[in-house]
Amino acid sequence: xxxxxxxxxxxxxxxxxxxxxxxxxxxxxxxxxxxxxxxxxxxxxxxxxxxxxxxxxxxxxxxxxxxxxxxxxxxxxxxxxxxxxxxxxxxxxxxxxxxxxxxxxxxxxxxxxxxxxxxxxxxxxxxxxxxxxxxxxxxxxxxxxxxxxxxxxxxxxxxxxxxxxxxxxxxxxxxxxxxxxxxxxxxxxxxxxxxxxxxxxxxxxxxxxxxxxxxxxxxxxxxxxxxxxxxxxxxxxxxxxxxxxxxxxxxxxxxxxxxxxxxxxxxxxxxxxxxxxxxxxxxxxxxxxxxxxxxxxxxxxxxxxxxxxxxxxxxxxxxxxxxxxxxxxxxxxxxxxxxxxxxxxxxxxxxxxxxxxxxxxxxxxxxxxxxxxxxxxxxxxxxxxxxxxxxxxxxxxx
Numbered sequence: 001x002x003x004x005x006x007x008x009x010x011x012x013x014x015x016x017x018x019x020x021x022x023x024x025x026x027x028x029x030x031x032x033x034x035x036x037x038x039x040x041x042x043x044x045x046x047x048x049x050x051x052x053x054x055x056x057x058x059x060x061x062x063x064x065x066x067x068x069x070x071x072x073x074x075x076x077x078x079x080x081x082x083x084x085x086x087x088x089x090x091x092x093x094x095x096x097x098x099x100x101x102x103x104x105x106x107x108x109x110x111x112x113x114x115x116x117x118x119x120x121x122x123x124x125x126x127x128x129x130x131x132x133x134x135x136x137x138x139x140x141x142x143x144x145x146x147x148x149x150x151x152x153x154x155x156x157x158x159x160x161x162x163x164x165x166x167x168x169x170x171x172x173x174x175x176x177x178x179x180x181x182x183x184x185x186x187x188x189x190x191x192x193x194x195x196x197x198x199x200x201x202x203x204x205x206x207x208x209x210x211x212x213x214x215x216x217x218x219x220x221x222x223x224x225x226x227x228x229x230x231x232x233x234x235x236x237x238x239x240x241x242x243x244x245x246x247x248x249x250x251x252x253x254x255x256x257x258x259x260x261x262x263x264x265x266x267x268x269x270x271x272x273x274x275x276x277x278x279x280x281x282x283x284x285x286x287x288x289x290x291x292x293x294x295x296x297x298x299x300x301x302x303x304x305x306x307x308x309x310x311x312x313x314x315x316x317x318x319x320x321x322x323x324x325x326x327x328x329x330x331x332x333x334x335x336x337x338x339x340x341x342x343x344x345x346x347x348x349x350x351x352x353x354x355x356x357x358x359x360x361x362x363x364x365x366x367x368x369x370x371x372x373x374x375x376x377x378x379x380x381x382x383x384x385x386x387x388x389x390x391x392x393x394x395x396x397x398x
Contacts, residue, residue: 021268022145028273029280029347036281044281061226069278070355073271075222075236080267081170082240083260088167090245093160101325102316103161107168109315110343111136114307121299128296131357133180134369135303135376137173137349140166141272143342146381153392155330162339165312173349174237181356182230189228193235196221200242207248209255214243231356272348279351282370292371300372304344305379312340338387344380346373 035044053062063071088094114135122128143162147154196217203213218239226232240256247253291297316336319325327336354369 021272022141022143023148024269024273025139025141025276025348026145028276032277032279032281033284036283037285041283048278048281059223061223066278069275070352071226071232072222073274074352075233076263077236077267077271077275078174078233079218079236079240080260080263081167081174082237083243083256083263085167085171086240086243087245087256087260088164093164094167098325099164101319102328103164104168105319105325106161106165106312106316106340106343107172109311109313110138110165110169110308110340111172111311113311113314114303117303117307118299121295121302125295127358128299131296131300131354131369133173133176134350134354134357134373135300135307135346136169136176137346137353138166138169138308138343139345139347139349139377140170141268142345142347142377142381143384146342146345146385147388149385150388150392154388155335157328157330158335158339158388161328161331162342165339165343169343170349173353174234177231177353177356178234181353185229186227189224190230192224193221193228193230196224197238200239204242204244207244209244209247209253211243211255211259214239214255275348275352279355280347280370280374282367282374287371291367292375294368296368297372297375300350300369301376301379304346304350304373304376305341305383308344308346308380309337309341309383312343313337316340332391334391335388338384338391340384341380341387342384344384345377346380347377350377 032044035041048064048066050065051062052065052068053060055061093099115132118132118135119129122131140163143166144159147159147162199217200214200221203217208214218235221239222232222235225235243256243259245254245256247255313336317333320327327333331339350373351370354373357369
């Protein structure tokens with residue numbers, strides 16, 4: 001089979017899987033909202049607060065089910081993000097530096113402008129300011145799920161641009177979590193993490209292609225990271241960086257691609273839907289206009305809806321007009337704007353960051369941040385869909 005044909009087929013299968021996962025993600029979020037606003041609400045809350053404990057000798061991990069989902073299952077998601085990032089940078093679309101510029105600057109604008117808008121709404125509230133990063137990320141599964149509604153008319157260039165931009169967004173979110181959202185640090189646990197990293201490096205150096213030792217060390221590193229105060233999901237990203245892309249003995253053997261393939265279905269059809277179901281449940285009974293217009297939900301909603309499209313389109317447009325980069329083939333200015341609007345769907349990552357943003361403050365803002373995320377994401381999805389639907393009927397850039 002011709003290499004380009006094989007690569008194209010891989011991308012098609014990948015995007016199709018992500019789109020299907022996005023649709024399931026939407027249903028999971030809707031199911032959570034139904035449960036939180038019906039007679040099932042007490043059972044929904046009881047399920048999420050169920051204590052789950054794992055004990056081995058003196059080592060104990062005891063958390064409610066919700067935190068096992070947010071700290072444990074999401075570490076698997078971040079492992080997959082790390083694997084995708086490494087592959088893309090080595091041999092994928094991002095290996096060509098020319099393909100990095102447009103989604104890279106778009107991601108910077110798409111993180112910076114929403115954060116500034118949120119700060120504008122909440123500059124006088126030190127506690128609310130902790131949520132500045134909530135509207136900074138894009139939910140790639142949700143966004144591709146909306147694209148799937150447009151069918152085969154969507155050019156591959158839009159899908160690749162959106163996917164690449166979301167990868168940079170995720171990288172930005174990883175850095176934000178690492179530097180800004182950490183609890184009290186336990187240096188004893190960090191020493192264990194520091195021991196795990198060179199062991200992984202040795203496995204990589206000697207090209208150990210069996211995935212089992214990497215997973216074993218990864219689990220130990222996740223536990224140590226969880227106990228250290230640094231958010232445990234970062235262990236998944238670190239682990240991904242040491243999984244070998246290919247075997248030295250057989251170029252057709254790729255531990256990274258094999259693990260990535262195994263995790264795609266698990267993440268798309270289990271991890272993210274479970275996370276959405278556990279975190280999207282918001283009780284809307286008795287919601288007043290004053291609550292909707294509160295600075296936190298309004299700051300998040302406006303930042304996602306307006307900030308994302310303004311930041312991405314303005315930064316990309318500036319670099320295109322300066323001739324630093326060009327519009328991808330198959331895209332025009334309207335489709336670029338529609339894609340930028342679609343990036344305002346920050347659902348999964350925004351919910352995840354919001355779960356970290358206020359946990360150290362002792363103030364419960366779950367209702368406020370969830371309301372803003374849902375409003376901003378829904379508005380962005382609708383507007384992005386309508387703009388892209390219109391742009392697909394116009395002549396494309398060739």
